[in-house]
Amino acid sequence: MAFGVRPRTPVQAALLRMLRDEGPVSRAALVDALGVGRARLAVEIDALGAVGLVEDSGVSVSRGGRPSPQVALRSGLRFAGVDLGATSVTVAVGDSRLEVLEVVEEPCDVREGPVPVLGRVDDLLRKVLASTGTPDLAAIGMGVPGPVSFREGVPVSPPIMPGWNRYPVRDELARRHGCAVTVDNDVNIMATGERWGGVAKGMDDFLFVKVGTGIGSAAVIGGHVYRGAAGSAGDIGHIKVADGPTCGCGNDGCLEMVFGGAALSRDATALARSGESAALAARLVGGSPAGDGVLTALDVGAAAQEGDAAAIALVKAGGRLLGGVLADLVNFMNPTLVVIAGGVARLGHPLLAEIRQTVYRQSTPLATSNLPIVLSELGDTAGVLGALVTASDELFAPA
């Protein structure tokens, strides 16, 4: 495929992003928006047309009444997004405007290692490409549950991905699918997705926090995810919040050992078994919604809503701990918005109330005077959407 031909000129890059973000645009409007002459614009459009990225798209009538031919991204342009989690993989295909055409999710254990897991990803990609009638892809964006060197396209010392350290994920996918590929951390793509189409739409500086099995965050600064020196920025799961229990990282009392999804399940089960929570005991015996005898955030949230005192106390204690960490980060970063996402966010309003109360009390007034703390709007689809955005950002980047 020729889509990946680079380098793009700055004008080409700006043109491609504008068409992605706004849809078909008249040549007259492009001349104005890009600050180039008509002849130069025509040359750039021809160059992008020759590699299959843009096409003519009818004629518009401008305010002055003069018709001007429109340009659009090629209507057959397709992107794929892959969101690999610890225990599942989600794959989506999006069109040139990044509208999701189809999305599939399957259980998948990342610990099986890169070769079988990337084989699964390939199978799923082929499946959604076939069912959406997509002959080829312009670019693939992928997220993985660990630190990533974005520049090199490889996971770097990912704690829960044995066998993946520095595995050439980007180059391997690019080889198999013959298109540009980006690889990023899973929380980074969720934040990117939430900025594209969720509660953080268009916001340039915000803090995104995912509380799932583990806990991670992403700081979006100046409209871009801040990745840090080694790709590990946002790694807040190992901030010390208590004196125990011992974490896999070797330290005691890491945030995600005390209030991640796994910790919540452990504590809820203990409350059920000890008889301290009748509501949780009933769910454990009756079978949790997942039907596997495991209590999740959904169970705890439901028990708390029923007024179960032990479940309420569990949510409040966790919210205070997480809120304490967020209060420090809010002081340090002074963001315009905090977004809470991930499975534990299903605890819902009681969790949010406790987090808000802690942050508003404990952070400085200046940092909180105008600071919404909200739940993700996109939930599980934020990741694949963000992967589509990141893939197209890179494909449409200037040289």
Next chain:
Amino acid sequence: MAFGVRPRTPVQAALLRMLRDEGPVSRAALVDALGVGRARLAVEIDALGAVGLVEDSGVSVSRGGRPSPQVALRSGLRFAGVDLGATSVTVAVGDSRLEVLEVVEEPCDVREGPVPVLGRVDDLLRKVLASTGTPDLAAIGMGVPGPVSFREGVPVSPPIMPGWNRYPVRDELARRHGCAVTVDNDVNIMATGERWGGVAKGMDDFLFVKVGTGIGSAAVIGGHVYRGAAGSAGDIGHIKVADGPTCGCGNDGCLEMVFGGAALSRDATALARSGESAALAARLVGGSPAGDGVLTALDVGAAAQEGDAAAIALVKAGGRLLGGVLADLVNFMNPTLVVIAGGVARLGHPLLAEIRQTVYRQSTPLATSNLPIVLSELGDTAGVLGALVTASDELFAPA
């Protein structure tokens, strides 16, 4: 003066910064570096010459052996930097390359309010302008000890600056001195100075921490200080690290209540009076270096170096607390460097050793695998130097 005439074209802005950073450059080299034609370059140089910013500067012989006329910033161009602290003010004059020509420091109580303090700043500025033979200034950069709206040039709810909230510092100085003025937070200008000429020279992503009377930080990201939504980013002094004592902010156990310069002085004096530290008691009776019966970080550092167990314990406890906060910030930001500055940094190596040990143990391996934690090289002059840099950055910014 016409220096401030704007908007500058992007080419003018790039040209001005290049001459500031590199000194005189030949027209041939400018054509290459800026990617513009000779005729366009001449037009831009003439425009900047007309407003007194650049001048001809002899002839260089290029590698090809052809002589090319050189351009430089006007040799008489002068910037002023003002670093207003809680109890002192420092003023410097720098030349077009930001070499400091003269610097003066005087005690000054910021609590007297903006009118008398800005009067003092004016007097000091006139003094250094006279003694350096400077008829007028291209721009003034000023730092103040509190949160600042950089865009508006005003302090915003500064806790230790009564009477300064939203006072038009920038516009008032600009009116009095007839030049462009920037106003920033004092820790931000220190970080900027350290990046210009200190231990962080040329580094794009680092964490700068000032432990003075209070404790603050600045995150430099992509070569720029990150200021946050309300200008309060970096405010780490009120991160909770203990259960007491109560802070002026209304919370308990804020970092700067437990380990700022004031806290250290308080704790050292208590150790001296209780007899727990003979070395500190001797200094308190004999008079501290400051001669005012107040023990400072210098006294505690000296007592620790003499082997005084109580002083050593004080330094270690403080280093562990500060190190614990930095460990969390290192996880979140994944910086390439951490710089420790401010009066308490005079505790020196024992403090640094304790901070390093805590961060290296408590942060994730990926974030610390290649992370120097070092003392500021510039000390007290970082602030005024950074103010010069910020002032020239803004004067030389594209429209």
